[in-house]
Each structure stands twice: as structure tokens, then as C-alpha cells.
Amino acid sequence: MNISAQIVSYLLKNPPQIEADILRAKRKFCKTSKIKNVPSNSELLKKYRKQTKKNEPLANLLRKRSVRTMSGIAPIAVLTKPHPCPGSCAYCPKEKNMPTSYLSNEPAVMRAILCEFNPYKQVQMRLRALQNNGHATDKIELIVMGGTWSSLPDNYQLWYVSECFRGTSDFPETKNNKQLTSTIRRSQPKNKNLFKKELIKEQKRNEKAKNRIIGLTLETRPDCISIKELQKMRALGATRIEIGIQHLDNKILKLNKRGHTVQQTIKATGLMRQFGFKITYHIMLNLPGATQAKDFA
Known part of the structure; x- marks a missing residue:
């Protein structure tokens, strides 16, 4: 023994x-x-x-950090590949070869780098770590990070979410899907229907899998929210949107080169509510031009 x-x-x-x-x-x-x-x-x-x-x-x-799954839901964070952001915020670190606004020494980023930003590998690595530490993974809240989701190509979005569902359903087994991976690298728009069909298939399969994604979170900017964009997010299976409003003062937003206004935040919030999304605001305190009174107003 x-x-x-x-x-x-x-x-x-x-x-x-x-x-x-x-x-x-x-x-x-x-x-x-x-x-x-x-x-x-x-x-x-x-x-x-x-x-x-x-x-x-x-x-x-x-069980390590039992608070992670105390609600009965296991949170799994994955990162998209580095890609250009429509904004040019003054405070963004813009580290080379990293998703905008993320740093290479963050735990989730380090896992993504190890997996070459592959969604399938990231999901499976996180599931394995959670289970090894005693956490139940039958219900999963998938959180897709990496900057402004809306600025990614449609084909990549469909492929990425589809691979997350596939990785979750396959676990603990690992199955390659070279056809889809090679297709997304070619980025041919004519293959959009292929990715749509694959996504629907994986969403359906995941409904009866041992590890089910019961919530999907995407992050974006207020000025990227539109009816068309929300329809696309719904089709992907999104249930929550994390939106970077950062502040509720137009002067502070302008000073920090945020690229959107408070009015756009209000409009975006109204649209998201109409679509029934859960909403998480990203707010930054102590920005240049801000005061404690303005931050808590």
C-alpha cells in the first residue's frame, strides 16, 4: 500500500x-x-x-477551493486567440501576442498559451483540473474571455463555441477534429454553413452529456451591441453578456479614449434586457480624470 x-x-x-x-x-x-x-x-x-x-x-x-463550485455550477474560463480590438483605450496593456487587455502572467492566460488558445484543449484541461481537485463538473458555466468577442470573424466564433461544446461532451476522452481545425485556419467564408451545422450538432449532443454547459458568457463593448449582434450571440447559446462600460461619465470615457458614450451603454443595456440576457458590467475605478466621488456616484 x-x-x-x-x-x-x-x-x-x-x-x-x-x-x-x-x-x-x-x-x-x-x-x-x-x-x-x-x-x-x-x-x-x-x-x-x-x-x-x-x-x-x-x-x-x-477539495481544493471548494467555494468555486459551492453553487453546484463549475465555472470554466477560456480565452480566444489574440485579435485586434475596435477600441484604443489608453489603459490597455496591449502585450504582444496576447489578447487585448490581458497579460501573459494571468492564470487563465497561461493555461490558454499552454493550449495554443485551442478551445477544445482549454476546456478539457480545466475540466481535468477541477475533477482532480474534487469538484463536480456536471453543470458548467463557460466564460469566454479574450477581449471584444464581437470583433472576431463569424467563422471563428462558430468554430470556437462548437469546439468548447465538443470538448465538454467528449471529456474525459480526447478526440481530434482535424477537418474543422484545418478549415478554420483557411478562414473561407463559404464554409460558414459547415460551422453552423457543427455547432447545432454539438449543442444538441451536449444536452445529454455527463458534463453539460448550462450557461455561456461572452464579453463585448456597448458600441458593438445591436439587434443583429444579439441574435448571433443567442444562436451561439449565450446566456450572459459581460459588457465593458468602465465608467458612467462621458468626459472620463473620452479622456481614456474608450470610444463609446454613456448613451450607448444605456441603449445596449436596454437591448440586452429585451433579449433576456443576464448582464455583467465591467467597471474601472480610479481611471485618469476620475475622483472617488465620481466613481461612487
């Missing part, structure tokens, strides 16, 4: 009350067995699943 199995057996017989009890058990067995590398909680979880069907109190203590 290896060290992880020994620790799990001990914890099942001597139920820990707090996380510190687990750490003490790890140290005790590692010292006795003269092992330098202390097993991680994810390693213990793997052994726990093999040794017993259910012991929720122990699983809860072994």
Missing part, C-alpha cells in the same frame, strides 16, 4: 475535523516512511475515490 492509500485509510478511520488534521496525518506518515514529497490533496482524492464510494465530509476537506 503506497503512502497516499495509507493516509486515506487512516483518515477514513480517524475522520479529520479541519484541514490541519489532514496536514498532520500527511506529515506523520511521511516522517514514518521517510518520504520527502508530501502527497497533494488531489493525489489523496484519487485514492479516496478508489477506496470508498462516499465520504462527503472527508471529500469536502480534501
Whole structure:
């Protein structure tokens, strides 16, 4: 019996009350067995699943950052490829080969880089990490980041979301789809119907999958919102829109070269509500020209 199995057996017989009890058990067995590398909680979880069907109190203590899925829904963030943004905001970092407004040292960005910004790989990597850390992934809120979604080509949007659904439905298996991937690289507009059909097929398949996407979030700008744009987002399966309004003062927006007005934000919000979308505002405090009073007005 290896060290992880020994620790799990001990914890099942001597139920820990707090996380510190687990750490003490790890140290005790590692010292006795003269092992330098202390097993991680994810390693213990793997052994726990093999040794017993259910012991929720122990699983809860072994689960890393249990607050992530406390609502019963697992959030999964993925990033789109680097692409030009219609805005030219003064505060954007604009790091080379990175999606606009994102930095290469952010955890979600580092995962995306490792996966070459491939949506299928990103989804599967995140699902695997969540499950290894004890989280349920049967209900998923997919959050697509990477800047202004609306500025991406239609073919890429259809392919990207389709691959997210496919990666979720396939998990834990991995299946290549070289035909679609090579087609999107050629970016031929005539293939739009192919991507639409593929998206509908994957959406339908995901309805009965073990890991289901029950919410899809896209991010964009107020000046990109229109009836046509919202219809496209609905067809993709979007349920929530994260919109970068940043501030509610036109002078501050102009000073920071935001490229849209408060009036456009109001109009965009009205349209999104008519379509029944959940709405998340992105707001920035302490922008050049702003004051504490204006930020909280």
C-alpha cells in the first residue's frame, strides 16, 4: 500500500475535523516512511475515490477551493486567440501576442498559451483540473474571455463555441477534429454553413452529456451591441453578456479614449434586457480624470 492509500485509510478511520488534521496525518506518515514529497490533496482524492464510494465530509476537506463550485455550477474560463480590438483605450496593456487587455502572467492566460488558445484543449484541461481537485463538473458555466468577442470573424466564433461544446461532451476522452481545425485556419467564408451545422450538432449532443454547459458568457463593448449582434450571440447559446462600460461619465470615457458614450451603454443595456440576457458590467475605478466621488456616484 503506497503512502497516499495509507493516509486515506487512516483518515477514513480517524475522520479529520479541519484541514490541519489532514496536514498532520500527511506529515506523520511521511516522517514514518521517510518520504520527502508530501502527497497533494488531489493525489489523496484519487485514492479516496478508489477506496470508498462516499465520504462527503472527508471529500469536502480534501477539495481544493471548494467555494468555486459551492453553487453546484463549475465555472470554466477560456480565452480566444489574440485579435485586434475596435477600441484604443489608453489603459490597455496591449502585450504582444496576447489578447487585448490581458497579460501573459494571468492564470487563465497561461493555461490558454499552454493550449495554443485551442478551445477544445482549454476546456478539457480545466475540466481535468477541477475533477482532480474534487469538484463536480456536471453543470458548467463557460466564460469566454479574450477581449471584444464581437470583433472576431463569424467563422471563428462558430468554430470556437462548437469546439468548447465538443470538448465538454467528449471529456474525459480526447478526440481530434482535424477537418474543422484545418478549415478554420483557411478562414473561407463559404464554409460558414459547415460551422453552423457543427455547432447545432454539438449543442444538441451536449444536452445529454455527463458534463453539460448550462450557461455561456461572452464579453463585448456597448458600441458593438445591436439587434443583429444579439441574435448571433443567442444562436451561439449565450446566456450572459459581460459588457465593458468602465465608467458612467462621458468626459472620463473620452479622456481614456474608450470610444463609446454613456448613451450607448444605456441603449445596449436596454437591448440586452429585451433579449433576456443576464448582464455583467465591467467597471474601472480610479481611471485618469476620475475622483472617488465620481466613481461612487
